[in-house]
Amino acid sequence: xxLSIIVGSVSLAYGYFEAGLDAPARWVVSMGMIWLxxxxxxxxxxxxxxxxxxxxxxxxxxxxxxxxxWMLLGALGGLLGWDLSDFARRLQYAAPTDDIQGLERRxxxxxGIVALLGGGLAYLSLVIQVRRLAFEAxxxxxxLAAWGVTRLVMRLRKY
Amino acid sequence: MSRSLFLGLLIYSLxxxxxxxxxxxxxxxxxxxLVYLLAGFLFSTDEIRLEAARRLSAExxxxxxxxxxxxxxxxxxxxxxxVLIEDVLPDDLQVASNHCRHLIRLPRDSSYTFSYSxxxxxxxxxxxxxxATVKDRLGVTSREVRLEARGQLFIFPxxxxxxxxxxxxxxxxxxxxxxxxxxxxxxTDFFGVREYQPGDAxxxxxxxxxxxxxxxxxxxxxxxxxxxxxxxxxxxRIRTNEFAKGHSLFEHSVQAxxxxxxxxxxxxxxxxxxxxxxxxxxxxxGYGRVQRERILYSLAHAKPGGSExxxxxxxxxxxxxxxxxxxxxxxxxxxxxxxxLVQLRAQGYQVLVVSPDPVRFELSYLQKTGNVALAARVxxxxxxLLLQKVQRAGIQVLDWDVSIPFDLAVKRKxxxxxxxxxxxxx
Numbered sequence: 006x007x008l009s010i011i012v013g014s015v016s017l018a019y020g021y022f023e024a025g026l027d028a029p030a031r032w033v034v035s036m037g038m039i040w041l042x043x044x045x046x047x048x049x050x051x052x053x054x055x056x057x058x059x060x061x062x063x064x065x066x067x068x069x070x071x072x073x074x075w076m077l078l079g080a081l082g083g084l085l086g087w088d089l090s091d092f093a094r095r096l097q098y099a100a101p102t103d104d105i106q107g108l109e110r111r112x113x114x115x116x117g118i119v120a121l122l123g124g125g126l127a128y129l130s131l132v133i134q135v136r137r138l139a140f141e142a143x144x145x146x147x148x149l150a151a152w153g154v155t156r157l158v159m160r161l162r163k164y
Numbered sequence: 165m166s167r168s169l170f171l172g173l174l175i176y177s178l179x180x181x182x183x184x185x186x187x188x189x190x191x192x193x194x195x196x197x198l199v200y201l202l203a204g205f206l207f208s209t210d211e212i213r214l215e216a217a218r219r220l221s222a223e224x225x226x227x228x229x230x231x232x233x234x235x236x237x238x239x240x241x242x243x244x245x246x247v248l249i250e251d252v253l254p255d256d257l258q259v260a261s262n263h264c265r266h267l268i269r270l271p272r273d274s275s276y277t278f279s280y281s282x283x284x285x286x287x288x289x290x291x292x293x294x295x296a297t298v299k300d301r302l303g304v305t306s307r308e309v310r311l312e313a314r315g316q317l318f319i320f321p322x323x324x325x326x327x328x329x330x331x332x333x334x335x336x337x338x339x340x341x342x343x344x345x346x347x348x349x350x351x352t353d354f355f356g357v358r359e360y361q362p363g364d365a366x367x368x369x370x371x372x373x374x375x376x377x378x379x380x381x382x383x384x385x386x387x388x389x390x391x392x393x394x395x396x397x398x399x400x401r402i403r404t405n406e407f408a409k410g411h412s413l414f415e416h417s418v419q420a421x422x423x424x425x426x427x428x429x430x431x432x433x434x435x436x437x438x439x440x441x442x443x444x445x446x447x448x449x450g451y452g453r454v455q456r457e458r459i460l461y462s463l464a465h466a467k468p469g470g471s472e473x474x475x476x477x478x479x480x481x482x483x484x485x486x487x488x489x490x491x492x493x494x495x496x497x498x499x500x501x502x503x504x505l506v507q508l509r510a511q512g513y514q515v516l517v518v519s520p521d522p523v524r525f526e527l528s529y530l531q532k533t534g535n536v537a538l539a540a541r542v543x544x545x546x547x548x549l550l551l552q553k554v555q556r557a558g559i560q561v562l563d564w565d566v567s568i569p570f571d572l573a574v575k576r577k578x579x580x581x582x583x584x585x586x587x588x589x590x
Binding site for chain 2: 053057060063064067068073076077080081084088091092095096098099100101102103104105107108111112115116119120122123124126127130131140143144147154
């Protein structure tokens, strides 16, 4: 979790720093440190707020046309940090005799796979670019994709 | 806010931002979260079929003893990756060892058993449900189910064994017991001498008395011993039981009532219990072990309380007690209580007051200052006067200093004197 927060905030900060925006970069690093501090103090509610801020910073960076790869890495780090912080909160309810290590191992594996898959797909979306596609068609495709994924999920959940 | 809703709002915000700003990068940022959310939904479980069973190592325990609660959860449905099982404990019960909450993985058709010990103060407690919170593999969705697993635990007051409690009701029942019936017949204590009747055992002939007469023989008669109706009244009024800093005499009163009920039932008497607090709780009189259980059950639930109606003893429902029976009032006593007690006596009841001493009790935890000592002296005198007034009405009083064990106090004042002492009339 600590690693994902550091990677996320450093990536965002680096993206901003590269564009010469030093002040926002420092703010992002500070936010990452505050998030770590909050986690250390077991203020788990802060992770949602911090994740929102990191995503907002990443979206603002994309809008400012900063390198999308760094922004994506920042958002991905924030997502993982948010997930693992909540998992740490849930683990507090476990009794010392419970299989905490097994739960941790399985959750880390799943979160890692999902992050890799999400990051990979997002990276693909950066690499693959269709030159001639009308905006309306893109919106239609997104809606179609959303509907298709929903149907897929519903069908898979039956099994 | 649920995690799925939070994530969904972020995704839609990015989608809206991307469409408004006509910026594909926003959609790129959205993709990891979309994958995360979809993965969560995909692996969430619709069908939760959990069953729970509960077992208690003992259903009747004494205060602050421990009982082991064993809970078994069986999963009859799909495999569950993350389940938080939490046994919902009744108020006032505390976990003494191990844990009543577990975070586990529960595969299909498997079971999980956990045990923990609970302890608590006197009372009756009902275990009802086990709470299970099921999350998907990423914790995106969460569903809470409550599984029925009933159980009951009674923490009875400690029952001090009393060897003998001497009471003298005016009226006894027909069955043989241990209470002097004020009537001649079969027994152990000498009652009187009467003229010999055919059927009298030769050894019952009082030869000394017969020697005084030329034409008649005289037989010794012994006092019949029978059982009696006994009504125990437990005073649970806050005004008499509760003191400053949360100290209460009520537990001592409950302990005394339990010990008396146990002893009197063991002697074969018919015993009923009335808890006189915010409301009346009446345990109908009965005999034997079942009645002992009933009374202990009632005492386990007894709580001090206050109400305008039952602030004094004048509303004591005497009709519940058979005429001329024995009433035992367990109460620290208030200064206004002597008149209702005298009235009880006037109605023909034989009354015994077991009174935990509130002055000594309060003094035991107060700082020993001059003012406290003076106040205690005044209160002690007032109490002494009150008890004297009660005793003058023919009411037997046991003034119990609660720092002394109850059985010892009873032994001094209420136990049956040894045979040699009775023989010499002391």
